[in-house]
Amino acid sequence: MSVSAYELSLQMARTPRLDDRRERLLDAAARLFREHGYERTSVRQLAEAVGILSGSVFHHFSSKEEILLEVMRSTIERMISSLHEASVSADTTEARLFQLIRAELELLHGPTRDGVAVTFFQWHSLGPDKQRHILSMREEYENIWLEALQQALEQGLIDTDPFVTRRLLTGANGWTIYWYQAGGSMSLDDLAGQVCHLLFRERK
Amino acid sequence: MSVSAYELSLQMARTPRLDDRRERLLDAAARLFREHGYERTSVRQLAEAVGILSGSVFHHFSSKEEILLEVMRSTIERMISSLHEASVSADTTEARLFQLIRAELELLHGPTRDGVAVTFFQWHSLGPDKQRHILSMREEYENIWLEALQQALEQGLIDTDPFVTRRLLTGANGWTIYWYQAGGSMSLDDLAGQVCHLLFRERK
């Protein structure tokens, strides 16, 4: 952040900045895909959002589908690290599940919301191969959930099948993007609390 | 099924059958929209599914969007009557909620699954006006839920906000179309039981 960092940023500003445009394209794609859906977003719209022409998009990505794949790939990475962080931050199983729920809701409604919403609800826009690919990437994410739920089952905190419970939870949490307003009277902690309340009996 | 019915079917085969083709188009549309999504289903595919050419589709419907709207409209009607039937069939609030959950899951996985899945997950493919229209149609359906949940709250069966609870339940149930296999080891009653188990403490 000292002089050298400043000079570096100046140099980067003068030199071609592939990563910058690429990143901006991914951000715009996540936003547009979330707002209008993958199919309804044209490459031309995407290009306009970052101030280039449609053909130039294919200098950064080989196809439109690859953009969607890359949005999901980078999103899943962030999802995994967020969830992992939440998982290790708690010392009891009960607290761990609360943190996991909170983390997932924050992923869905915080700054990462565009990419996460796209990853949750638009995987069917990918071809079969790439669909399998991101599905296998999500496994690591789901495993964190399943481990915590298995633990909760063994400790008698829940008495439902971890797999089924996780699936129901996925739907409940994911669907919040269609009704929960982050700025409203209900805080994200409130929401997480309500979800938690459905999982186990007691939760303060 | 006697001679007269046979003659009737012969006559129907000879006479123009607008309603028949219309109905078949709606069925095919529900199936194709569910399988590939609205945007990825072309009018030509739709026409081919019922054995006519693409232009002929517009003799029955004024636009592709109207087909989607009509699929949703007729589906919501069936959803409301199914839910109403389930609601009045139970005499206790607890049983009523179980029946509601069972009914919604049956809508999602029974013969109506195509239209219901489309109604649940593809309303964003409609223009803003028609989106509001089917949203207002769904209100009656949601009100049945909210009344039952309000009743359960007053009787102490649940202790969460009915509105929030319903939204979480909507997601949990709706998401089952992505993982629950109707023919598998888990029956629909089992699934309904699991969902119910998350709602209140005890449920045999």
Next chain:
DNA sequence: TTGCTAACCAAGCAAGCGCTTGGTAGACTG
């Protein structure tokens, strides 16, 4: 027999799509 209508076909239009091509300005490299 004539007239009317529902239900369709055959052909194709205008617009938009994802993507390709050939070229160029500007910064860096040897």
Next chain:
DNA sequence: CAGTCTACCAAGCGCTTGCTTGGTTAGCAA
């Protein structure tokens, strides 16, 4: 200073899309 490379533009290609148009056939009523 020549050569190279990145990042882009300008133009447009081939294809698909939703939808239209004009005409045809079969059934029915008067």
